[in-house]
Amino acid sequence: MQNTVDAAGFAHNEKCRPDIDGMRAIAVGSVVLSHAFPSLLPGGFIGVDIFFVISGYLISSILIKDLERGAFSIVQFYNRRIKRIFPELIAMIASEPAEDKRLRHCAASALEVALPA
Numbered sequence: 001m002q003n004t005v006d007a008a009g010f011a012h013n014e015k016c017r018p019d020i021d022g023m024r025a026i027a028v029g030s031v032v033l034s035h036a037f038p039s040l041l042p043g044g045f046i047g048v049d050i051f052f053v054i055s056g057y058l059i060s061s062i063l064i065k066d067l068e069r070g071a072f073s074i075v076q077f078y079n080r081r082i083k084r085i086f087p088e089l090i091a092m093i094a095s096e097p098a099e100d101k102r103l104r105h106c107a108a109s110a111l112e113v114a115l116p117a
């Protein structure tokens with residue numbers, strides 16, 4: 001991976017898109033503000049939709065590049081998703097109060113689907 005330097009002198013990874021990172025931060029921020037101060041930003045939940053659209057764009061562009069190079073693998077695609085998402089899932093499950101087993105049950109079901117025997 002190659003780093004480049006922008007006009008302001010900031011180094012960026014060539015896969016990093018500061019413009020998209022900024023839009024994602026605004027989307028997440030609107031959701032957080034909506035939860036923290038519902039009367040201040042009552043429509044902040046729209047940030048979830050915006051975040052999903054941006055994520056879909058990024059994932060689609062990765063898939064298209066892999067297909068154009070002839071390097072697409074559905075197994076590798078899902079391996080990358082699992083490596084990115086599962087550490088947070090495991091941390092969330094580990095931090096769940098012992099008396100609330102619903103999340104663990106749902107997560108165990110998701111793991112069974114994602115990682116068949």
